[in-house]
Amino acid sequence: MPPSGPSLIRLLSGWLPAQRWFGGKDGPIDDLTIGTATQLRTGDPGLHHLVLDVHQNGATDHYQVLLGTRRHLPDRLRHVEIGRLTDGHAFDGHAMNGHVYDAVHDPELTRPLLAFMADEATVGPLRFHRAPGTEIRTDLDGTPTAAEQSNTSLIFGDAYICKLFRRLSPGVNPDLEVNLALGRQGCAHVPAVHGWIELEPGLGGAAEPVTLALVSEFLRSATDGWRFALTSVRDWLAQPSHPGPLPEVTASDAAAAGGDFAAEAERLGAATAEVHRDLAAAFGVTRRTPEDVRDAVFAMNEHLDRVSAAVPEIRPYAHAIRAVFDEVAADARALTVQRVHGDYHLGQVMRTDAGWMLLDFEGEPGRTPAERRAPAHPLRDVAGMLRSFEYAARYLIARDTDLPPDTAESLELRARAWAERNRAAFCDGYAAAGGPDPTAHAALVRAFEFDKAVYEIHYEARNRPSWLPVPLRSLAHLAG
Ligand SMILES: Nc1ncnc2c1ncn2[C@@H]1O[C@H](COP(=O)(O)OP(=O)(O)O)[C@@H](O)[C@H]1O
Numbered sequence: 001m002p003p004s005g006p007s008l009i010r011l012l013s014g015w016l017p018a019q020r021w022f023g024g025k026d027g028p029i030d031d032l033t034i035g036t037a038t039q040l041r042t043g044d045p046g047l048h049h050l051v052l053d054v055h056q057n058g059a060t061d062h063y064q065v066l067l068g069t070r071r072h073l074p075d076r077l078r079h080v081e082i083g084r085l086t087d088g089h090a091f092d093g094h095a096m097n098g099h100v101y102d103a104v105h106d107p108e109l110t111r112p113l114l115a116f117m118a119d120e121a122t123v124g125p126l127r128f129h130r131a132p133g134t135e136i137r138t139d140l141d142g143t144p145t146a147a148e149q150s151n152t153s154l155i156f157g158d159a160y161i162c163k164l165f166r167r168l169s170p171g172v173n174p175d176l177e178v179n180l181a182l183g184r185q186g187c188a189h190v191p192a193v194h195g196w197i198e199l200e201p202g203l204g205g206a207a208e209p210v211t212l213a214l215v216s217e218f219l220r221s222a223t224d225g226w227r228f229a230l231t232s233v234r235d236w237l238a239q240p241s242h243p244g245p246l247p248e249v250t251a252s253d254a255a256a257a258g259g260d261f262a263a264e265a266e267r268l269g270a271a272t273a274e275v276h277r278d279l280a281a282a283f284g285v286t287r288r289t290p291e292d293v294r295d296a297v298f299a300m301n302e303h304l305d306r307v308s309a310a311v312p313e314i315r316p317y318a319h320a321i322r323a324v325f326d327e328v329a330a331d332a333r334a335l336t337v338q339r340v341h342g343d344y345h346l347g348q349v350m351r352t353d354a355g356w357m358l359l360d361f362e363g364e365p366g367r368t369p370a371e372r373r374a375p376a377h378p379l380r381d382v383a384g385m386l387r388s389f390e391y392a393a394r395y396l397i398a399r400d401t402d403l404p405p406d407t408a409e410s411l412e413l414r415a416r417a418w419a420e421r422n423r424a425a426f427c428d429g430y431a432a433a434g435g436p437d438p439t440a441h442a443a444l445v446r447a448f449e450f451d452k453a454v455y456e457i458h459y460e461a462r463n464r465p466s467w468l469p470v471p472l473r474s475l476a477h478l479a480g
């Protein structure tokens with residue numbers, strides 16, 4: 001018997017919209033039903049896996065939640081309480097009185113997930129998998145990472161990270177698909193997959209299973225690429241400012257600033273090319289005709305129209321952006337496309353002792369599963385990372401509204417120099433390691449960069465309005 005009853009639904013309807021990973025914040029929930037309910041642990045505390053069917057604007061989205069139930073809630077779990085069920089409320093077929101809470105915060109309830117994977121268990125519609133040839137330790141508790149975003153990640157000791165996909169789509173999740181494929185290619189730039197969880201076919205009537213979670217090797221002592229780059233920018237901006245025109249940045253200047261990133265940017269470029277090579281080997285390559293390229297440019301223009309309608313701040317740059325798109329369409333040539341990362345930026349890479357590692361092959365949130373898996377030109381990823389250098393360079397100054405204009409202007413010159421230096425180093429590393437040379441495809445890279453900037457302006461306006469000046473400032477420079 002599925003968990004039912006108005007009170008559980010009422011509790012979840014109030015809780016869901018407040019979750020960071022809930023994608024339906026634009027409008028009210030019309031109806032919420034429970035698609036599947038699986039009891040993973042009986043007794044107290046109890047653990048229940050639910051797929052929620054959320055009906056909004058005529059469409060249905062599916063979200064995964066793990067609920068804990070306890071008769072007495074310890075203080076350490078009070079902040080994640082969802083509510084209380086009383087009077088023998090039916091829950092997974094059991095009369096249940098007690099507190100219902102977000103189980104990802106309860107180490108006692110996250111530990112069983114590893115045990116199920118180690119045993120390759122099937123529990124109701126849930127199938128737990130261990131990757132071939134790997135062991136899974138079962139003595140570790142999982143705790144959620146502080147930076148909860150589109151998904152929830154649990155860290156188990158310093159051994160594993162388990163990403164629970166929140167919004168579910170039928171079919172294998174691209175992150176699992178790509179990581180397994182790259183692992184089979186022997187790629188040194190992705191963490192090893194240890195296990196995964198899937199839901200049997202049937203979600204939304206689909207014939208394929210659904211990926212629920214991915215367990216990977218935890219990269220201990222790794223530094224997040226975004227933070228690493230920002231440390232360098234901070235040092236670079238703190239140098240005494242030079243009056244007059246943009247100073248030429250030499251390696252010794254940058255090194256004197258204490259945090260030159262160029263050698264790292266070059267290594268990151270090389271790692272990116274190696275991953276692209278392995279993706280092409282694993283998934284194959286496809287040819288696109290000049291007509292296909294013109295269609296793609298048409299889609300970029302339509303994207304710009306939609307974003308211009310929603311975010312007026314982009315309108316002053318629309319003409320310059322269209323000119324770049326038109327240049328590619330006018331000189332359209334056949335291109336070779338392949339599986340790519342799809343949402344490549346400094347927050348998706350980590351520097352370990354062994355080199356750069358690439359994470360999160362899910363593609364841009366908001367795109368359909370088919371779009372996320374569609375082949376694209378590898379220079380799209382290069383353009384994504386070039387945008388990220390622009391972001392890192394300007395992040396500290398674009399958000400400081402108290403800077404006097406002349407200080408802001410001199411810092412902008414300095415930020416520009418940092419971005420140019422690291423963009424060039426990244427492109428050099430990419431081309432030297434066998435990727436298509438970005439300097440030989442300048443118009444295409446520029447078009448991809450502008451298309452990404454359009455996406456970012458929409459993303460920031462919707463999700464982080466205080467960040468909007470960051471892509472706008474860089475657009476003012478690139479489109480100027
Ligand atoms: N294998 C790993 N080892 C260490 N940290 C990781 C690993 N995978 C992800 N992370 C950390 O978790 C963050 C979010 O991971 P990501 O896969 O990008 O999830 P999301 O899709 O929720 O953005 C990363 O930015 C990184 O800091």
Ligand SMILES: O=P(O)(O)O[C@H]1O[C@H](CO)[C@@H](O[C@H]2O[C@H](CO)[C@@H](O)[C@H](O)[C@H]2O)[C@H](O)[C@H]1O
Binds near residue numbers: 226343360384391392
């Ligand atoms: O990491 P996600 O897959 O959730 O990607 C989304 O969020 C990113 C921000 O967290 C966003 O990236 C933008 O901001 C980054 C700095 O925080 C910057 O390095 C990127 O260049 C910029 O695009 C990403 O676009 C979005 O899809």
